[in-house]
Amino acid sequence: MAAKLPVLAPVARTRKSPFYASAVKAGVTGVTIYNHMLLPTWFDTPEQDYWAIMNGVTCWDVGGERQVEVTGPDAFELVRLLTPRNLSKHKIGQCKYIPMVNQDGGMINDPVLLRLGENHFWISIADSDILLWAQGIALGKGLDVKITEPDVSPLAIQGPKSDDVGAKLFGEWVRDLKFFWFKELEFEGMPLVIARSGWSKQGGFEVYLRDSQYGAKLWDMVMDAGAEFDIKPAAPNSIERVESGLLSYGNDMDMTNNPYEIGLDKFVDLKQDIDFIGKFALQKIRAKGIKQKLVGLKFNCDPIPWNEEFWPIRSNSRGVIGKVTSSTYSPQLKANIGLGFVPIDMTEIGTEVMIDSPYGYFSAEVHKVPFI
Amino acid sequence: MAAKLPVLAPVARTRKSPFYASAVKAGVTGVTIYNHMLLPTWFDTPEQDYWAIMNGVTCWDVGGERQVEVTGPDAFELVRLLTPRNLSKHKIGQCKYIPMVNQDGGMINDPVLLRLGENHFWISIADSDILLWAQGIALGKGLDVKITEPDVSPLAIQGPKSDDVGAKLFGEWVRDLKFFWFKELEFEGMPLVIARSGWSKQGGFEVYLRDSQYGAKLWDMVMDAGAEFDIKPAAPNSIERVESGLLSYGNDMDMTNNPYEIGLDKFVDLKQDIDFIGKFALQKIRAKGIKQKLVGLKFNCDPIPWNEEFWPIRSNSRGVIGKVTSSTYSPQLKANIGLGFVPIDMTEIGTEVMIDSPYGYFSAEVHKVPFI
Numbered sequence: 001m002a003a004k005l006p007v008l009a010p011v012a013r014t015r016k017s018p019f020y021a022s023a024v025k026a027g028v029t030g031v032t033i034y035n036h037m038l039l040p041t042w043f044d045t046p047e048q049d050y051w052a053i054m055n056g057v058t059c060w061d062v063g064g065e066r067q068v069e070v071t072g073p074d075a076f077e078l079v080r081l082l083t084p085r086n087l088s089k090h091k092i093g094q095c096k097y098i099p100m101v102n103q104d105g106g107m108i109n110d111p112v113l114l115r116l117g118e119n120h121f122w123i124s125i126a127d128s129d130i131l132l133w134a135q136g137i138a139l140g141k142g143l144d145v146k147i148t149e150p151d152v153s154p155l156a157i158q159g160p161k162s163d164d165v166g167a168k169l170f171g172e173w174v175r176d177l178k179f180f181w182f183k184e185l186e187f188e189g190m191p192l193v194i195a196r197s198g199w200s201k202q203g204g205f206e207v208y209l210r211d212s213q214y215g216a217k218l219w220d221m222v223m224d225a226g227a228e229f230d231i232k233p234a235a236p237n238s239i240e241r242v243e244s245g246l247l248s249y250g251n252d253m254d255m256t257n258n259p260y261e262i263g264l265d266k267f268v269d270l271k272q273d274i275d276f277i278g279k280f281a282l283q284k285i286r287a288k289g290i291k292q293k294l295v296g297l298k299f300n301c302d303p304i305p306w307n308e309e310f311w312p313i314r315s316n317s318r319g320v321i322g323k324v325t326s327s328t329y330s331p332q333l334k335a336n337i338g339l340g341f342v343p344i345d346m347t348e349i350g351t352e353v354m355i356d357s358p359y360g361y362f363s364a365e366v367h368k369v370p371f372i
Numbered sequence: 373m374a375a376k377l378p379v380l381a382p383v384a385r386t387r388k389s390p391f392y393a394s395a396v397k398a399g400v401t402g403v404t405i406y407n408h409m410l411l412p413t414w415f416d417t418p419e420q421d422y423w424a425i426m427n428g429v430t431c432w433d434v435g436g437e438r439q440v441e442v443t444g445p446d447a448f449e450l451v452r453l454l455t456p457r458n459l460s461k462h463k464i465g466q467c468k469y470i471p472m473v474n475q476d477g478g479m480i481n482d483p484v485l486l487r488l489g490e491n492h493f494w495i496s497i498a499d500s501d502i503l504l505w506a507q508g509i510a511l512g513k514g515l516d517v518k519i520t521e522p523d524v525s526p527l528a529i530q531g532p533k534s535d536d537v538g539a540k541l542f543g544e545w546v547r548d549l550k551f552f553w554f555k556e557l558e559f560e561g562m563p564l565v566i567a568r569s570g571w572s573k574q575g576g577f578e579v580y581l582r583d584s585q586y587g588a589k590l591w592d593m594v595m596d597a598g599a600e601f602d603i604k605p606a607a608p609n610s611i612e613r614v615e616s617g618l619l620s621y622g623n624d625m626d627m628t629n630n631p632y633e634i635g636l637d638k639f640v641d642l643k644q645d646i647d648f649i650g651k652f653a654l655q656k657i658r659a660k661g662i663k664q665k666l667v668g669l670k671f672n673c674d675p676i677p678w679n680e681e682f683w684p685i686r687s688n689s690r691g692v693i694g695k696v697t698s699s700t701y702s703p704q705l706k707a708n709i710g711l712g713f714v715p716i717d718m719t720e721i722g723t724e725v726m727i728d729s730p731y732g733y734f735s736a737e738v739h740k741v742p743f744i
Contacts, residue, residue: 006403007377009413010680011610012697013499013622014404031378032386033405036499036622041381103511108504127385127408129501131627132480136505139475139649140512149627238383250385250408255503255521277511308382325384 014038017063017153018215026223026233034064034127040235049234050331053202057161058234059222062199062206063153063215068111068123068131072145075119078138081276082123083113084259086269090115095180095197098123099259099267100130105281106255107262108133110247112197114182122152122208126249137277152193154206155218161229162204169225170194174205182208188221190214199236201244201370238306242328242337245296245369252294252325252339258285261341262294263369292322292341296369297353299336303329304359312356313340313364321346324355330371337371338364386410389435389525390587398595398605406436406499412607421606422703425574429533430606431594434571434578435525435587440483440495440503444517447491450510453648454495455485456631458641462487467552467569470495471631471639472502477653478627479634480505482619484569486554494524494580498621509649524565526578527590533601534576541597542566546577554580560593562586571608573616573742610678614700614709617668617741624666624697624711630657633713634666664694664713668741669725671708675701676731684728685712685736693718696727702743709743710736 008014008031015037023040030042040061042049052058070078080087083098090096092115100109109130114122123130134147157165166174170187174194177183182195191210198204209218223231247253253262259282260268270283297313306328313322327338342353351366380386380403387409395412402414412433414421424430442450452459455470462468464487472481481502486494495502506519529537538546542559546566549555554567563582570576581590595603619625625634631654632640642655669685678700685694699710714725723738 005379005382006401006412008380009402009404010377011404011620011623012679012682013620016681029378030381032381032383040378102504102507129504132474132501132505133508135474136508137512140509140514142512248383248385251383307384309388310384 008033008038017061018209018212019061019063019153019155019219022216022219023061023233028233028235035066035125037064037066039064041238042235043233046237046239047331049232050237050239052232052234053159053200053237053240055160057157057159057165057204057226057229057231059219059226059231060156060158060235061219062156062236065124065154067150067152067208068125068134069148069150069152070121070123070134070145071119073119074143074145075121078134078143078145079113079121079123080274081137082134084268084270084276084278084282086272087113088272092117093181093183095182095195097267099264101259101278101282102255103278103281105258105278105285107249107253107257107259108255110249110253114193114195116184116193122150124154128249150210151212152208152210153212153215154208155222156198156204156206157222157226158198158200158204158234159202164229165222165226165231166194166205169221177205188217190218199246200240201246202240238326239328239330242326242339243330243332243371245339245371248326258282258290260285260290261292290344292343293347294325294339294341295347296367296371297324297338297340297355297364298333298367298371299327299338299355299362299364301336301355301360301362304336304357307338307357313342314354314356315346316354321353324357332372337367339369342366380405380410389433390581390584391433391435391525391527391591394588394591395433395605400605400607407438407497409436409438411436413610414607415605418610419703421604422609422611424604424606425531425572425609425612427532429529429531429537429576429598429601429603431591431598431603432528432530432607433591434528434608437496437526439522439524439580440497440506441520441522441524442493442495442506442517443491445491446515446517447493450506450515450517451485451493451495452646453509453513454506456640456642456648456650456654458644459485460644464489465553465555467554467567469639471636473631473650473654474627475650475653477630477650477657479621479625479629479631480627482621482625486565486567488556488565494522496526500621522582523584524580524582525584525587526580527594528570528576528578529594529598530570530572530576530606531574536601537594537598537603538566538577541593549577560589562590571618572612573618574612610698611700611702614698614711615702615704615743617711617743620698630654630662632657632662633664662716664715665719666697666711667714667719668739668743669696669710669712669727669736670705670739670743671699671710671727671734671736673708673727673732673734676708676729679710679729685714686726686728687718688726693725704744709739711741714738
């Protein structure tokens with residue numbers, strides 16, 4: 001972490017989730033802005049938060065993960081247009097990770113889609129205004145849908161002891177909730193959706209609160225139920241997620257990247273009988289082949305801070321050949337690791353590249369992902 | 373300002389403008405994120421920055437004001453669809469402030485539009501992803517346009533001595549540049565657009581740098597030329613802009629507000645011969661009349677910090693009747709002032725309302741805008 005970071009100027013424009021006041025009381029010290037909302041990034045330090053997530057259980061204010069709600073007679077038709085993933089078998093009660101691309105096949109978000117009814121969806125978004133995108137597409141195509149941002153805010157319970165906390169709080173049934181399935185319920189007067197999901201590979205739930213007034217109540221109930229399991233307040237963790245190979249929109253991909261470059265091939269179905277947005281562009285890209293790919297990298301250097309910007313990747317013979325998109329010190333591998341784009345002919349495990357960081361020029365080798 | 377603010381977690385996702393490194397060297401201490409980019413908010417304190425803007429000249433990294441570039445045969449047709457403002461007389465070389473609304477007439481941005489050619493536009497945006505919105509509309513309607521985010525970053529020179537700095541640096545001709553007109557030029561090898569514009573009422577220019585590699589060079593040249601005028605690094609200033617009545621998207625308006633509520637009536641032309649987006653909704657809203665309006669407020673209280681969230685406005689007889697959207701201590705009026713929504717029957721100058729702030733419950737009266 002850099003020695004001195006600027007403070008985040010608080011104004012009404014930087015919206016607070018219903019859990020944010022609780023997070024502040026619990027001692028949040030690092031934040032970012034995500035979907036125009038304050039999003040906690042660490043409480044103690046990223047390292048201390050990491051161990052809490054790996055070994056115990058943690059409670060995260062991820063209210064910045066906003067929902068784009070799509071309802072109306074053409075809702076299913078619209079969401080199918082919005083992703084290259086084939087949704088023909090998307091069941092009610094199920095979550096699906098759906099890459100979204102524009103007409104050029106460039107990634108514009110990588111949300112999770114929840115199907116609440118035949119024609120009732122939540123697109124649980126990463127940091128870009130999919131609300132505007134979806135409204136623009138629907139308007140242009142004349143589809144009969146309603147697209148809004150509902151009063152829905154997720155609180156995440158993540159870590160190996162999540163099931164214990166969930167079961168104690170909501171009942172034993174949550175242990176049987178399957179991965180990427182959810183249940184709607186009213187609990188202690190609070191309208192909730194509980195999904196087995198979350199932005200870590202350590203297990204857990206996302207509890208979507210459907211009424212902001214209960215933010216503090218839900219936070220407190222989770223923390224109280226978790227007390228005996230030593231629950232800690234934490235946040236989406238940059239160390240855990242790089243070790244686990246979870247992608248971050250804006251870091252590991254943007255509008256200049258297609259799904260193939262970032263390893264999302266299996267979510268692209270070009271044989272579908274619908275012309276989803278970007279289909280023709282992706283057909284061309286696939287036929288032509290991609291030039292670069294996102295890979296794991298293990299750095300040969302002493303421990304260094306994470307990258308605050310993209311670091312050039314070089315080859316001694318070819319100059320700049322790519323960029324590091326995310327990196328962290330891995331407490332488990334006892335090495336700095338990261339994700340980055342390299343030319344397609346340099347993606348084989350073990351290939352050596354050079355990292356041009358503010359902390360020095362050193363080699364790295366292509367590594368499998370997830371790292372652990 | 374609150375005693376202890378969380379730091380902003382720096383990652384590659386929070387993009388840096390080409391001027392940001394220079395701003396850091398110059399001592400920026402407060403930042404926000406704007407269009408997914410770090411945006412300085414103050415250097416010394418907002419108060420010290422304010423006096424520099426009011427009395428002298430300042431240099432701002434406003435690279436977070438991104439451009440949405442629209443080109444192609446249908447470019448003019450598309451931009452006309454994107455705003456209720458009548459653009460039929462928009463000349464090449466001219467800037468226009470254009471409210472943008474969605475199909476429900478709700479504000480989605482309030483950018484400045486620059487016309488660089490018959491079918492070449494920059495939408496210089498506030499903080500929402502108009503790139504996605506414009507791409508979505510164009511795609512849905514099948515318009516023949518290209519919509520991108522070009523490598524263009526504005527640096528602002530603001531304050532009463534701006535003309536002196538501009539003239540010294542670029543030549544005497546800039547003194548004759550009319551308000552909201554711009555000129556394209558190459559200067560010292562840097563491709564620039566210089567506009568007489570900026571987010572203050574103290575006069576000045578926005579210098580749009582069209583090639584990121586020259587960020588430090590341009591910043592340094594402006595600071596060097598400004599040295600004899602005691603130029604200071606500063607940023608869009610929350611005190612100056614509230615005193616001047618400049619609106620801030622996300623604070624003073626969002627998708628739930630129509631242009632009439634925020635006093636942008638003169639930029640809505642319902643008689644145009646095109647069906648711009650939101651026309652039918654705005655026709656209905658206009659026929660029905662609006663229920664609330666954004667007004668100036670002068671608070672009756674001892675000096676208090678600005679609002680970090682929306683504060684309820686109450687009437688003793690009617691309960692919550694509105695909200696404060698922006699507020700500041702005004703060094704010139706020696707009072708706290710702000711902007712806020714009140715019911716349409718309470719908009720007359722001098723009307724008393726009650727402010728429910730974390731610093732106490734006190735009265736305020738409706739005040740003319742601009743305040744100074």
